[in-house]
Amino acid sequence: MFELLGVPPQALFGQVLLGLINGSFYAILSLGLAVIFGLLNIINFTHGAQYMMGAFVAWMCLNYLGLNYWAALLLAPIIVGATGVAVERLLLKRIAHLDHLYGLLLTFGLALIIQGVFRNQYGSSGLPYAIPPQLTGGQNLGFMFLPNYRAWVIVASLVVCLGTWFLIEKTKLGAYLRAATENPTLTQAFGINVPLLVTLTYGFGVALAAFAGVLAAPIYSVNPNMGGDLIIVVFAVVVIGGMGSIMGAIVTGFSLGLIEGLTKVFYPEGAATVIFVIMVLVLLVKPAGLFGRAA
Amino acid sequence: MTDLASAEAPAAGLTLAETDDSTARLHRNLFIAIAAVLVVAPFVAYPVFVMKVLCFALFALAFNLLLGYGGLLSFGHAAYFGMASYVSAYTAKNWGLTPELAILFGTAVGAVLGLVFGSLAIRRQGIYFAMITLALAQMVFFFSLQTPRFTGGEDGIQAVPRGKFLGLISLADDRALYWLVAAIFMGGLLLIYRVIHSPFGQVCKAIRDNEPRAISLGYRANQYKLMVFVLSATLAGLAGATKAIVFQLASLTDVYWTMSGEVVLMTLVGGLGTVFGPIVGAIVIVAMQNYLATLGAWVTVVQGVIFVLCVLLFREGIVGVISKAIKKPL
Numbered sequence: 228m229f230e231l232l233g234v235p236p237q238a239l240f241g242q243v244l245l246g247l248i249n250g251s252f253y254a255i256l257s258l259g260l261a262v263i264f265g266l267l268n269i270i271n272f273t274h275g276a277q278y279m280m281g282a283f284v285a286w287m288c289l290n291y292l293g294l295n296y297w298a299a300l301l302l303a304p305i306i307v308g309a310t311g312v313a314v315e316r317l318l319l320k321r322i323a324h325l326d327h328l329y330g331l332l333l334t335f336g337l338a339l340i341i342q343g344v345f346r347n348q349y350g351s352s353g354l355p356y357a358i359p360p361q362l363t364g365g366q367n368l369g370f371m372f373l374p375n376y377r378a379w380v381i382v383a384s385l386v387v388c389l390g391t392w393f394l395i396e397k398t399k400l401g402a403y404l405r406a407a408t409e410n411p412t413l414t415q416a417f418g419i420n421v422p423l424l425v426t427l428t429y430g431f432g433v434a435l436a437a438f439a440g441v442l443a444a445p446i447y448s449v450n451p452n453m454g455g456d457l458i459i460v461v462f463a464v465v466v467i468g469g470m471g472s473i474m475g476a477i478v479t480g481f482s483l484g485l486i487e488g489l490t491k492v493f494y495p496e497g498a499a500t501v502i503f504v505i506m507v508l509v510l511l512v513k514p515a516g517l518f519g520r521a522a
Numbered sequence: 523m524t525d526l527a528s529a530e531a532p533a534a535g536l537t538l539a540e541t542d543d544s545t546a547r548l549h550r551n552l553f554i555a556i557a558a559v560l561v562v563a564p565f566v567a568y569p570v571f572v573m574k575v576l577c578f579a580l581f582a583l584a585f586n587l588l589l590g591y592g593g594l595l596s597f598g599h600a601a602y603f604g605m606a607s608y609v610s611a612y613t614a615k616n617w618g619l620t621p622e623l624a625i626l627f628g629t630a631v632g633a634v635l636g637l638v639f640g641s642l643a644i645r646r647q648g649i650y651f652a653m654i655t656l657a658l659a660q661m662v663f664f665f666s667l668q669t670p671r672f673t674g675g676e677d678g679i680q681a682v683p684r685g686k687f688l689g690l691i692s693l694a695d696d697r698a699l700y701w702l703v704a705a706i707f708m709g710g711l712l713l714i715y716r717v718i719h720s721p722f723g724q725v726c727k728a729i730r731d732n733e734p735r736a737i738s739l740g741y742r743a744n745q746y747k748l749m750v751f752v753l754s755a756t757l758a759g760l761a762g763a764t765k766a767i768v769f770q771l772a773s774l775t776d777v778y779w780t781m782s783g784e785v786v787l788m789t790l791v792g793g794l795g796t797v798f799g800p801i802v803g804a805i806v807i808v809a810m811q812n813y814l815a816t817l818g819a820w821v822t823v824v825q826g827v828i829f830v831l832c833v834l835l836f837r838e839g840i841v842g843v844i845s846k847a848i849k850k851p852l
Contacts, residue, residue, distance in 0.1 A: 268649075270652070270653060327648060328652065332790065333830055333834070335783055336826045337826065339826030340823050342822065343819050343822035346819040459779060460660075462656060462657055463653075466650060504661075506654070510642050515646075
């Protein structure tokens with residue numbers, strides 16, 4: 228057995244894979260945050276809780292309704308996205324005219340409520356969710372064993388991320404969205420229903436988080452705290468990438484996941500903090516973030 | 523522009539610069555009343571509970587100095603509070619330092635951490651500033667989790683000796699310790715009051731209200747922001763270090779991001795940008811946690827509901843509403 232930079236290749240590629248998986252989640256979540264931030268100017272602190280809700284809705288679909296993974300993958304984003312629409316209409320709308328920091332505080336309070344309710348209902352220990360039968364097993368690539376489900380997660384998140392990028396950057400709807408981000412009043416004057424656009428955008432961003440939650444359910448155990456810590460790492464990813472571009476969120480998400488995975492191989496103690504260290508370094512050199520426009 | 527506090531300033535049009543004689547008299551009377559309450563409190567209430575309130579009130583006052591008067595929403599104040607708490611507990615237990623030296627040590631570490639994190643965070647504004655402070659604080663949390671030899675990991679540092687004040691007066695008795703904690707709190711409150719009403723505080727408020735204008739007037743906005751950040755982190759550290767001696771414990775909850783959220787909540791409930799609001803907020807939240815403890819995880823839900831209601835309906839907070847009613851800044 229040969230070694231690569233003093234590390235067995237199995238371990239190296241294993242961590243690279245794990246890094247890419249984490250990167251998939253960072254990418255979808257920071258993309259959702261970027262989409263919401265673009266039009267609502269709110270850092271959606273509830274994003275982690277909404278990701279957790281996605282995983283729980285998948286679990287409920289299976290255990291209460293007998294619906295399988297594929298149905299959940301479609302249903303959970305719709306259901307959780309609908310709760311997002313309700314949140315925007317009932318709460319966020321009322322504070323839209325205030326300083327944006329109030330949005331952060333409101334969504335923080337919401338996150339506390341959602342997490343508390345789920346913790347009361349299901350405890351903190353975590354519930355198992357089986358990998359769908361079509362995706363069990365794996366491929367032996369010669370240099371490593373690639374579980375099918377993990378390959379699926381990476382492919383699915385890439386497709387969703389690029390699809391979102393295409394939607395926003397290349398379609399007419401996306402053009403309206405970008406116009407509303409630039410100048411809501413003027414866009415409204417052209418006969419575009421901006422409040423509806425805002426509501427749907429929030430719902431879409433929340434649905435992205437829920438989609439990531441369903442993808443995560445078979446990998447991590449479904450538990451009320453799964454979003455809480457992840458979201459703060461995603462905030463760091465967002466600061467590194469800069470909120471300016473959709474592509475920035477995707478590229479930074481995947482590459483930081485990868486870097487984190489590699490750190491786990493070469494310096495395990497640093498793995499939990501490497502993203503924060505990179506954030507500090509990026510802030511020193513480029514305060515607006517790698518892809519961000521100057522504030 | 524992060525005019526969070528100014529947008530909702532309690533007595534609109536009445537800034538502290540225009541503080542007139544009657545307001546000054548009111549504030550002086552309030553200070554006398556607070557001092558009187560501090561003297562009576564340990565005899566009518568459980569001293570440890572009062573000390574807990576005082577530690578959190580000082581923490582909230584420190585946070586409000588930054589947000590209410592500097593316009594900077596830090597979402598990572600648990601870092602200074604918690605790290606100071608660890609250092610104070612560690613030095614008191616393992617180096618055998620006297621309590622006042624342990625607290626000083628913890629406070630100094632809060633200041634240094636504030637200087638490092640502050641100089642990074644003030645490079646961005648508004649929401650980004652909040653996210654950066656949060657992420658940096660989370661780094662401190664992971665550090666605390668991964669260095670069990672220093673922090674005790676999941677167990678925290680337990681059985682911290684309260685020691686003897688100046689090596690002479692034993693603080694093992696709650697009443698004896700109470701006077702030290704009350705003195706620290708009162709000192710912190712007076713210092714913050716002084717800072718707010720000094721020329722430095724006025725410049726901070728000018729920067730909060732309109733940073734480009736303050737810069738064009740020749741003020742180095744970033745230096746002022748950094749100074750108020752360090753001051754706030756130092757006082758948060760003082761609160762955390764004192765708490766470690768009071769409870770003889772430093773643990774991961776003190777550095778976790780929910781603690782940062784709690785201090786925001788206290789300030790919001792009491793009244794953002796008011797001098798005395800954070801004290802009232804701390805009393806309400808700590809009392810709530812104490813009396814609702816039996817509800818278990820529902821406490822989080824209740825806190826979340828208060829958060830949402832405060833932001834939606836009650837942005838001025840308790841003291842803010844009173845201040846508006848009597849048309850005087852509090």
